[in-house]
Amino acid sequence: MKGVMFSCVLGLAVLASGCGVFDVYRDQQMPAPRSSATQDRQAAPQMPPDALTLPPVSSPRPEQLPPYWYWAEKQQQEFDRYLQQQWMYYYLNRQPPPQFSRPPICTSTLLGGQVITTCR
Numbered sequence: 001m002k003g004v005m006f007s008c009v010l011g012l013a014v015l016a017s018g019c020g021v022f023d024v025y026r027d028q029q030m031p032a033p034r035s036s037a038t039q040d041r042q043a044a045p046q047m048p049p050d051a052l053t054l055p056p057v058s059s060p061r062p063e064q065l066p067p068y069w070y071w072a073e074k075q076q077q078e079f080d081r082y083l084q085q086q087w088m089y090y091y092l093n094r095q096p097p098p099q100f101s102r103p104p105i106c107t108s109t110l111l112g113g114q115v116i117t118t119c120r
Contacts (some may be wrong), residue, residue: 044086045085045088047078105120106117106118106119107119
């Protein structure tokens with residue numbers, strides 16, 4: 001019974017410590033937005049520098065600090081806001097599909113077991 005309880009506690013501790021590690025890894029893997037050279041496009045939104053700050057390590061009164069989930073949720077909200085800005089940037093700056101004056105004329109032929117399609 002003690003072994004099962006110890007295994008559960010150890011497993012939860014490993015799980016809890018691993019969650020924060022993956023958040024840091026995900027944040028490091030996020031690509032930096034590229035700026036565009038044209039004037040009619042909007043500039044890519046930047047991640048605020050204070051979005052990933054954690055509470056101070058040393059504090060005279062620990063009961064005055066908010067719990068850890070408050071900081072984790074705040075960080076997640078900042079990241080969600082950043083992703084929403086990135087999607088808006090994508091939708092505002094994407095190019096329309098090419099417009100053809102007439103539909104293309106395509107012909108397909110079977111040559112040596114392969115289908116070859118040519119369009120004009």
